[in-house]
Amino acid sequence: MFSTLPQKFREYNLPTDVRTLLLLQKAMDRNLIKTLGDMFSVLKGIVVKDPKMIGPFTRAYYDYFLNIDIQNGDRLSDAIARSETFRQWRDDNLDRFGDDILVGDLVDKFLDDVHLTTYDIKKIIDGKQIWDNDNGNKEDQDDQGSDEVSKSHLDKMADYSDLSLEELLERMKEVMDQQKSRHSGGSHWIGTGGTSPYGHGGAAKDGIRVGGTGGGKMARKVLNDRKFFPVDMDSILNDNNVDAALAALKGIVEETAHEKLDIPQTINQGLKRGGLFLPEMKSITDEKLQVLLLIDNGGYSMDAHIRPVRALFNKMKTRFAHDLETYYFHNTIYDYIYEDAHRSKYMPIERLLEKNPDYRVFIIGDASMAAYELNRTSRETYHAITEQFKKVVWLNPEPKRYWHHTFSIQVIKELVDMYELTPRGIEKAVREMNRKK
């Protein structure tokens, strides 16, 4: 019945497909979904696979189920307050609240309703039992009266939670059909169809507060919090996406550890035992990750990028690459390189080329310079570097779409594999590095 759900959620870059629907169906079959709030938490468990997806998920959910469109930078309460769904809900529930209720409070109530889960209802029912026990011995007439009122109300809630799946689906379908005829499309659950268990009377009226509807609180918190929205994998490395880039870099460590039969040792020992060959094992140690980092820190065009680059590789060093050496150059590499950022300690390129070919080399620079600067010495140096080290990549902070405007980039790109200095670019570079043996 939610056949359009994957399509809508995909618009928000959430990986949903028919399997999502099957799981959802399974959850319904097992009675996990009885309210709209349940739908929110179950779908969240199925769809969200990363904290960065919680933000888009919340928006997609409000869009699909409630027809509430939350714009970028919008606050949830504002988006709700101006929505048609909310207006309708308010009209349907007018008798529940007085006229003097503030819009803000009303939105809170709406959120409580939307995110009311079976667990919340259960909590209330449990609470009712305690309450009943407390009042059991009292003969007071007034107490008796209020007891009845809340009981009938709570029974309704209980009834709702015991609704069979067929009934629930039937009701949901009803609402959907109604909505379709009333205004084009949309898949509201809240409306005149009376799907909401809270439509009659409402919990708040009886003084039992719906306990902590976490979903609403969370939905509100999530929006506009950068933590819950995806980082732009295609934006040039900056302070915000350093961690995403680090995750991409992490892919560089090829860890495999296993035990292997040590044949020479087995033979030696076996001969000593007079032909009794007992297998001797040796464990294969991890591949050591060695990195050379060559950074262009000359020229103001690179200034903005140096800090995030250093932050990235510093993190890399503390996390997983223990052998990381950094060198600097200005615009392009000739037959020397600098050992310090101020470019005062000079080192002939031969010394660099003497290093173990297992080093992975990252060159970071915009590769933009006057044609005469990229002379033969420089071109030969790049050639020598790629010859000595098997795994060399160039990361360029210049957006790729401008590369073909710059002659020097064109030339260097032919000599060294070049990628954008973005988390995605780094990911590609690492994948390419791993492919080369």
Next chain:
Amino acid sequence: MAKTEFWTGSEKYLCDMELAQAFHMARVLGMPLLIEGEPGTGKTELPIQYAADQNLELFVYATGSKSNVEQFVARFDHVKYLRDSQIEILNAQREEKGLETRMSTGDRDPENLADYVAKGPAARAYSTPHSVLLIDEIDKAPREFPNDLLYALSHRKFIMPESEEVIEVSEEEMPVIIITSNREQELPAAFKGRCIYHYIQFPEPEIMRDIVSKHYPSIETKIVDVALDIFYQFRKLGLERAPTTRELLNWLKYVKTFTTKKAIAKIQKLEGIGALIKTQTDLERIQKMVLKNEADYNRRSGPN
């Protein structure tokens, strides 16, 4: 499907409502629950406390950089097997020559292949009805591990290597599987797709207060007030390593040994702050800030 009653924590453990719901959902659907979140937010505690509270058997697989699916499920010990069969030959030869045998195969019989199957936590959990299986810190594992695990987890059946013994469990008796990760590396999308995912949010101050009182029921509220105030301020600073629940509890453990007045003074002077702040740069930053505040304060209160 395991046990499907809704569980919200025990006397010692406060299970966040959202986590409790996700956990319930995972059990009802018979899927593993993948929990991610900052270190020190009680990811590993959930299965431990659940198993203890419900009296269920717990199997733990602590993942490391050398983890593989064989260790997790079961592996056939070829080395031992070869050794034992060699010993049998040797013993037979010695017996023939009328010599006494020197080496023994222990209780193992090379004829019985099952003797050489070393069962991992998964195989043991699957042969114990209604058990709890924890796969801890899966992000520490080599990248192929989660993918290999996929296959293992999508069946309710393991076939032991060589001995071909079948370990099978019904959906009702399946172990509850909980997987934790600190997000040190991205897990494959296909793997995450097979799990119910929950990201533990860092607890709000009110919840943190409850957590503290679960651990130290007798602690003065005043101490907790002051400590939480400073703790949440630190978390807002954007430190390299923001202090977590675990560190707060350790810090409180230290200060609560003093009288209330003394303890508050200690907190305000940031004594024992090493329990909260774990890196040198962070420590320096905070010290600098404290010094600056003091200087400001002195300037303001000094004679003009």
